[in-house]
Amino acid sequence: MIPTLAGIIIVTFILFNYVPNDPAAMKLGKNATARSKESFDLKRGLDKPAICGIWGKTRAYSDTDFKRNAGPWTRVEGVRWTTNGGSGRIVLPDGGSYAVPFAFQLATTNEFRIKARYRLSATPGSKGAASSIVVSNSSGIVRSVELEPADGFRDASVVFNSGTNPGSIVVSFAVEKGTLEIGQIGFGKKASHFFDSQLLFYLRQLARLDFGESLETNQRVVDMLKRGVLPSLSLTVPMFVAGLMVSIVMSLVCAYFRDTAVDRFFVVLSVLLMSVNYLVWIVLGQFFLGFQWRWFPVWGYESLRYLALPCIIGIVSGLGSDLRFYRTVMLDETYRDYVRTAFAKGVSKRGVLFGHILRNAMIPVVTNVIIAIPFLYTGSLLLESFFGIPGLGAMGVNALNSADFDVIRALVLVGSVIFMVANLATDICYALVDPRIRLK
């Protein structure tokens, strides 16, 4: 179980980290500045590398390749963008110094790395080429790396510390002679150690049983889960139990009257029920039973009365497939040898049905029931949203619609843990209902 759990944690982390996502931009809205997004990233550890590594990112300068345009370098005077004779790149002409256009001042006392893919060549008509990446602050040059003239593109990188004086750090490409072309610039901020990553941040959170904070509602995800469980269960449990009883009873009726008109009627009914979409039941139920005929409230979660309509709709829409399934299970059993023996022994039809068949059919029933249990916790997405039941289903729908990843991740994780536990429970239950199976 432990390896499964670890696997689930890693998979959920990777899933939600590799979908394109920018929580800071989502959260801070249209007036957000690069600086405010950076603060947000720092708070949530989003500036760190994903799984491991030394270099994280900063919004002062995000990695750029110049395939399609010059990006922030448009603002830098003297810099041209071209695609002539090759892929897109920026051109830094002879005799200038071009500062990297940071969106805001770099954080102090932090290590940064700038990486450039460049080509340095002599300007036609003059000899030689010399250029360097220069990092300087108010008291002078901190670091300087010479770039090499060559025919093809090369990589260079400079690592530097931003020092204690905010705003004084300038990183520039100084072109003394020749022409410098740059195809790509990467910029990174150093994490405190190799495993100082978003994954570690996430694991630490989980260790505290903290699932983070919802972007959409500003609430702690744990609080949201706790609050949503009860309404969800109050809808799904009665729905599930009643649905199960109804379908088992109906399937027994089918088995009792097998191959008669009654059985046929139920088969036709179940096919009919199965072919109508869930949503149709909801919309029709809400409109006619709730709105038109006033039998039930249209919307709300105030008392038991409010749960009746969604419950009925849930049962009706699930009945078709359940009835088919349990009928098959029951009929399977009726053809077994022990049934014939029991009849031969002189047991009545009713006695065989309830005393033998029902008991033996418990194994598939238990399997089916336990598989369904984890879904009780996630509630019913549609029913909850339509009827205003403040459960986890409605919460999940909202979270999906607003790309609220912390919430979705928590729902998936808790769901899978419950599923794991349920699997274990199935095994135990097998042992209880089937004496041939022993737990070892």
Add this chain to the structure above:
Amino acid sequence: MTDRAGESVRYGVTANIRGFDPVKAGDVDSAVAISRIYEGLLQYSYLARPYRVEPNLAEALPDISPDGLVYTFKIRKGIYYQDDACFPGGKGRELEAADFVYSIKRLVDAKNSSTGSWTVNDKIAGLAAFVEASRSDVPTDYSMKIEGLDAPDRYTFRIKLVEPYPQLLWVLTMQYAFAVPREAVEYYGDKFIYHPVGTGPYVLSKWRRNYSVEYVRNQKWKETGRIEKYPSDCEPSDREQGLLDDAGKHLPFIDRLVDYVVTDASTQWLMFVRGDIESSGISRDNWQAVLTEQFGLSSGLSRMKIRLFTAPTLDVYYLGFNMDDPVVGTNKKLRQALSCAFNTEDWVKFYNQRIVRARGPIPPGVAGYGDSASPYPFDLEKAARLLDEAGYPGGVDKVTGKRLQLTIDVGSASSPEFRASQELIAGFLGKIGVTIKTQYNNWPTFLAKMERRQCQMYSLGWVADYPDAQNFLQLFYGPNSSPNPNHSNYVNPEFDRLYDEVKSMVDCPERTALYRKMADMVIEDCPWIFMHHPTSYGLHHSWVGNYKPHDFPYGMEKYRKVNAQLRTEWKREFGRSDWRE
């Protein structure tokens, strides 16, 4: 959903709100919720148009120093916070000037990641050092002195700016700058978003997350003798509408407010026509059943005495060009040609007239809006001519002989309606021979692309923060380029010079003239194809009184009225009738 005896209750609908922390909520529904409980120095006038600010917790509009840098507010005496466990003895204390100093510090505290810190950041003297200090891991030191935020005595609050910022008055009406008692923040810690403690007309009585929010009248007003009156300055037409019947009466009128979180539009509609909630929007599915072809109310609904309110909004929707893009960014004629190809008439028709054609960046109703004809209106001949001059005769590149293909990035693909609208745009521009490829992204990817300047063209809107053209023109200011909100990365030194000049000017005819001039520069350069301003449509039941649409509807519940008897009668008469008849 039943009233207690003798009580007037208003039932409404809200989206899921993001808690009651004024600095942490940027969306409309949360701001509306917060502004029932908290208040700021200033507020919008309810009835008077054009919009103006009036004092709320301040005694009067501030004294502004001649250089426009120092704003001195006198704070009203005898304003009390609601009773709450966070105060000694559970008794709400009097509001003082220091509360505003504290609240603005909270707003810019980097640890709060506020959506509203832009309202004051870089504008108040000495604030930067505080913001910088708040970025560290240690708890933020709120005792730190800030030059520009000062409470010289108990009832005087002074803001000192680094440069003139006349928009400060608008900004102070927003929930971000509302007065928050320090005791509550410290007492509740990270649970503060659930426990609002304000001075406003209502207090939170019950909040069932994801389900409902309930407010009741703030008894502290009565206890401390605080009196607010219904306004009498208004537009001439308001008197006929009955909006002045309550002028001078004491606020608020309604005892209890209940808002349900109903996400599904059809459910919301059923609740509305049953009379369970007081107001509703009109979903696209219902559009034809609700409105007649002349955009009046259908006969069934007018029989049910439902009232329709339409109002223009201050939002602008546009197709932006990335000025960094080598194809569209450097070719002004091309952008103008595409603007001329945009068929505004069909566009308005597509939206069932729910929108108004946009002429420039400034919406109607805001000073600086010019209603003269656009120099680049829908005109296919002109478009073809401009396209020719741009080097793409008939949409084909003169040099390479290839057909021009442009990519429009959009941030959602959710509804079929949205997809249809994008196809319509592609069709418009296709008329002049340009091939359009629409790139559907999810919202976060779209934002990231704009931030990294990777879009060629993009479809976006801007919702006004305050009714001042500066709020729109900032989207063309060079230093605001991506990752800041100028996603077109439009840089025009002349525009930037004017912007620097105009941003420190107070409202006057010269400023309006400059706004118009700047808007015209933008219209000429076409960094955007201006699409439309939406119109809002709202339905209200007859028992809701004193309703007037407002673009910034914050704190306005206190003016509204509910006639419970009328509602009971209505329910008896129409509660079971079919609205479609």
